[in-house]
Amino acid sequence: MATSSILKNFVISDNEQAEIFANAIEASYQESLQMEKDEEMVMYEELKNPDEIMDFIEEWKRLHE
Amino acid sequence: MNELFVVLNIKEYLRYDKGGEELLRRIYSTFCCTKNNDVHKFLIEQSIDFTKKNQSVTYLVFTKIEKEIVGYFTITIKPISVYCEGLSKTVKRKIARVSKLDKENEQYMLAAYLIAQLGKNFQYENDKRITGKQLLNLAIDKIREIQYMAGGKVMFLEAENKEKLLNFYERKNGFKQFNTRPVMSKEENGHTLVQLLQVL
Numbered sequence: 724m725a726t727s728s729i730l731k732n733f734v735i736s737d738n739e740q741a742e743i744f745a746n747a748i749e750a751s752y753q754e755s756l757q758m759e760k761d762e763e764m765v766m767y768e769e770l771k772n773p774d775e776i777m778d779f780i781e782e783w784k785r786l787h788e
Numbered sequence: 789m790n791e792l793f794v795v796l797n798i799k800e801y802l803r804y805d806k807g808g809e810e811l812l813r814r815i816y817s818t819f820c821c822t823k824n825n826d827v828h829k830f831l832i833e834q835s836i837d838f839t840k841k842n843q844s845v846t847y848l849v850f851t852k853i854e855k856e857i858v859g860y861f862t863i864t865i866k867p868i869s870v871y872c873e874g875l876s877k878t879v880k881r882k883i884a885r886v887s888k889l890d891k892e893n894e895q896y897m898l899a900a901y902l903i904a905q906l907g908k909n910f911q912y913e914n915d916k917r918i919t920g921k922q923l924l925n926l927a928i929d930k931i932r933e934i935q936y937m938a939g940g941k942v943m944f945l946e947a948e949n950k951e952k953l954l955n956f957y958e959r960k961n962g963f964k965q966f967n968t969r970p971v972m973s974k975e976e977n978g979h980t981l982v983q984l985l986q987v988l
Contacts, residue, residue, distance in 0.1 A: 725971060725981055726830045728946045729844050729904045733868040740967055741870050745882035747964035751987040752885050754962055765922045767793040773804040780811060783855045787818065
């Protein structure tokens with residue numbers, strides 16, 4: 724991971740690189756068609772409601788400060 | 789490891805709490821990623837600014853009960869363009885699965901999602917409360933949600949060229965290598981990043 728990734732443009736102009744890119748797309752595309760994926764279910768909730776967010780933050784302060 | 793996690797989009801929090809930056813920094817002071825200095829520095833020094841400027845959005849992941857920050861991920865939208873001059877029909881056909889040809893500029897354009905940062909919190913052994921796969925799946929879940937609303941067919945990331953990391957992304961999580969990029973900046977100490985993608 725690199726911060727510079729966010730600021731960079733991703734351009735593939737070389738034919739050899741384009742072929743590697745195309746093969747990666749094809750391999751991943753074929754895998755994406757398989758019904759059974761080894762995806763570990765993660766239990767989580769995302770805070771979106773303002774009251775929920777502020778309650779969470781207050782609770783964080785109580786526990787950590 | 790069946791812990792329930794709470795995910796917080798820092799943009800959402802900053803919207804509701806105008807003085808929220810200071811509190812976020814206090815939360816960040818409980819985060820430490822010794823394994824990758826860029827992952828550590830980005831959260832502490834840049835995640836708020838990048839989020840405020842809409843360059844990326846950072847999501848914090850906490851345990852539900854103790855509200856310990858166990859990790860974070862950062863997502864942004866990045867088009868990938870591929871020049872098509874001189875490409876074989878087979879290569880064009882494969883690329884066209886996930887992109888459209890811009891005939892005027894002779895290039896394929898892909899709407900893609902970049903997992904810009906992904907890091908666990910190693911302070912107080914909080915890294916043991918979430919697996920790398922769980923954290924990655926949280927990021928992918930979020931990308932799928934955005935994909936449903938905005939389109940796009942590919943997600944990608946740039947990883948350090950380390951066997952353990954590449955094994956994690958490739959063998960354990962189905963990403964495919966497609967390029968490398970040398971990094972020259974002083975901040976990131978000269979090294980090479982490996983670019984990996986996955987079709988959504």
